[in-house]
Amino acid sequence: MRIFRNLIQALKGLGRNKANVFLMTLGVAVGIASLTVIVAIGEGTRAKVLDRIAGFGFGPESFSLYAGSGRLFFRKAQMPTNLSFQDLEDIASLPTVRHAMPRQRKRLIAVYRKNSTSTRIYGVTPVWQTIRAWPITDGKFFDARDMDRKNKAAVLGATPIKNLFPDGEDPLGKSVRIGNVFFKVVGVLEKKGLTESGYDPDNRVLIPISTSVARLTHEAHLHSIKVQAMSPEVVEETMEATRRILRRNHNLSSIAADDFRFVTPTGIMEWVTEQKQAMNRMLILISTVSLLVGGIVIMNIMLVSIRERIHEIGVRRCFGARRLDITQQFLFESVFVSMLGGIVGTVLGVVVSLILKRTDMIPVQITWEPFVLAGIFSGAVGLVFGIQPARKAANWSPEETIR
Amino acid sequence: MSLIHLEDVKKSYSNIGMVTQVLKGVTLKISEGEYVAIIGPSGAGKSTLMAIMGCLGRPTSGSYYLDGEPVDRMNDKQLSRIRNEKIGFVFQAFHLLAGVSAFDNVYLPLVYCQTPPADARIRVREILEKVGLGERMSHSPGKLSGGEQQRVTIARALINQPKIILADEPTGNLDSKNGAEIMEIFDRLNAEGNTIILITHDPKVAARAHRTIHIIDGLIEKDEINENFPEPDPGAERTRA
Numbered sequence: 001m002r003i004f005r006n007l008i009q010a011l012k013g014l015g016r017n018k019a020n021v022f023l024m025t026l027g028v029a030v031g032i033a034s035l036t037v038i039v040a041i042g043e044g045t046r047a048k049v050l051d052r053i054a055g056f057g058f059g060p061e062s063f064s065l066y067a068g069s070g071r072l073f074f075r076k077a078q079m080p081t082n083l084s085f086q087d088l089e090d091i092a093s094l095p096t097v098r099h100a101m102p103r104q105r106k107r108l109i110a111v112y113r114k115n116s117t118s119t120r121i122y123g124v125t126p127v128w129q130t131i132r133a134w135p136i137t138d139g140k141f142f143d144a145r146d147m148d149r150k151n152k153a154a155v156l157g158a159t160p161i162k163n164l165f166p167d168g169e170d171p172l173g174k175s176v177r178i179g180n181v182f183f184k185v186v187g188v189l190e191k192k193g194l195t196e197s198g199y200d201p202d203n204r205v206l207i208p209i210s211t212s213v214a215r216l217t218h219e220a221h222l223h224s225i226k227v228q229a230m231s232p233e234v235v236e237e238t239m240e241a242t243r244r245i246l247r248r249n250h251n252l253s254s255i256a257a258d259d260f261r262f263v264t265p266t267g268i269m270e271w272v273t274e275q276k277q278a279m280n281r282m283l284i285l286i287s288t289v290s291l292l293v294g295g296i297v298i299m300n301i302m303l304v305s306i307r308e309r310i311h312e313i314g315v316r317r318c319f320g321a322r323r324l325d326i327t328q329q330f331l332f333e334s335v336f337v338s339m340l341g342g343i344v345g346t347v348l349g350v351v352v353s354l355i356l357k358r359t360d361m362i363p364v365q366i367t368w369e370p371f372v373l374a375g376i377f378s379g380a381v382g383l384v385f386g387i388q389p390a391r392k393a394a395n396w397s398p399e400e401t402i403r
Numbered sequence: 404m405s406l407i408h409l410e411d412v413k414k415s416y417s418n419i420g421m422v423t424q425v426l427k428g429v430t431l432k433i434s435e436g437e438y439v440a441i442i443g444p445s446g447a448g449k450s451t452l453m454a455i456m457g458c459l460g461r462p463t464s465g466s467y468y469l470d471g472e473p474v475d476r477m478n479d480k481q482l483s484r485i486r487n488e489k490i491g492f493v494f495q496a497f498h499l500l501a502g503v504s505a506f507d508n509v510y511l512p513l514v515y516c517q518t519p520p521a522d523a524r525i526r527v528r529e530i531l532e533k534v535g536l537g538e539r540m541s542h543s544p545g546k547l548s549g550g551e552q553q554r555v556t557i558a559r560a561l562i563n564q565p566k567i568i569l570a571d572e573p574t575g576n577l578d579s580k581n582g583a584e585i586m587e588i589f590d591r592l593n594a595e596g597n598t599i600i601l602i603t604h605d606p607k608v609a610a611r612a613h614r615t616i617h618i619i620d621g622l623i624e625k626d627e628i629n630e631n632f633p634e635p636d637p638g639a640e641r642t643r644a
Contacts (some may be wrong), residue, residue, distance in 0.1 A: 312500055316511065318482065319486065320487020320514075322515070324480075
């Protein structure tokens, strides 16, 4: 087949022009590498958010209510203090609400003898265990009595257990200092393990919220309220009722924005989708620019290259090469070089992504899409930007090129 | 029937509005098996005539029949096939591909025809051995002497068993010893029945051909038979312009 012969001639031609091949490959490789890294970061961010949602322990009938205006996990004001136990009571008394669980949250150092660890302290009610359905491996969850008496009882996650009792000592009944208060360990949570993005759900300590208010935070406001509705169908209705209660309790005028925010699985999914779309737009822009640059590099070097090889083209024409043969040969050269750049770029991009993943700076996830994209785009770049030089080479008359 | 038949061929080039007429009406017939020298001073139109005869360019007007086919009306695809199958070029400047082995240089015309690769390789090897380069097939032109390079170009010209060998100043870049060797190859090829057209400005080279065509200022001035030359095959018809 004639086309295969031209392909072979193209490969041999590239072998004789290694410096040009190197420069053209580099031009495309940089573009493809950036594309690969951006896709990996995009996927990584998405994965992180998704397993954040999974780790949230939401059912379709639940939603969370956070103090402070803003959206989802992003709070506008620092340390809002407007979510109160009154709000909790009012929400809990709604007919569509099964459970309403208050939460205080604080990051503190926990100490046992010579070992210490930084961990998240959650003040919650015993309902927590019902809502989260998180098994206890040892001991028991604190109960209503502990709540009433503001007992200094703590349920520890697997990470503080590991850090405070490294020798495998039985933690139950031991006295752990959290902040300036000594708590008795009453239960141990089952280990869940790190999520893919590196979030550690086990790094937590649960204490009765009454104890938290009275002895640890000395604050009367809540970090958030978790609401479980009677059924998924009434979630929407319950959220509306909750909004009305809170706006009334907080004395918000009709033009004021909410000073609280809802977090729901659907809200998170919508947000992820929006983020992904924004990311995709940016991705398309950046990769277009970088591939354009790569393509222009190819075109320029090919134009210089055919000038240098005008003599070769003339000789080929003298001995029977058609215009189409010359076009094919040079088009194969540019497509091949471009795809080589695609491969080099993908490898480069994967290496950079892995380095980013290892240094833990940015969530990164490598998927198969960039490989396919790199293949398609690099081939297309070579074709689009190679056609003009190739046709130019073919259109020289053999009589003139041989002079 | 003539192998080459040019009828009132004119060729002009235009450059920034200035039209230069290089060939001003050349009528010429060359039969199969002839050994023709085209001689003339530089600028007389020798190379243009060769380009037209070699199907590298088309005449501005006039007609050209090669082996009975009207070349002046052919498209690029057909012309390329003619160049590939019927014409073997030998150039003064060799025009070998730099950095490519002698073997691959000779192989070049076979890239553009239907010869199966296995046969092609055998043929290339045979022809290189025939021109005395059997030992140097893998050398690139840079590692060959001028005489060896010219022998590679001759091998390349012959590889497709063309009807015509067109040689443009084949000894122009060679010393007298190598030049003589190359001319001997041409003599032998003609004796074997090949049609050879030499373009030269050297009367000594022209004297080896059996027919000399003098070109001056774009026109054939004189077309003569070299008396000393033994008549080749008696059947060959020869027509004068």
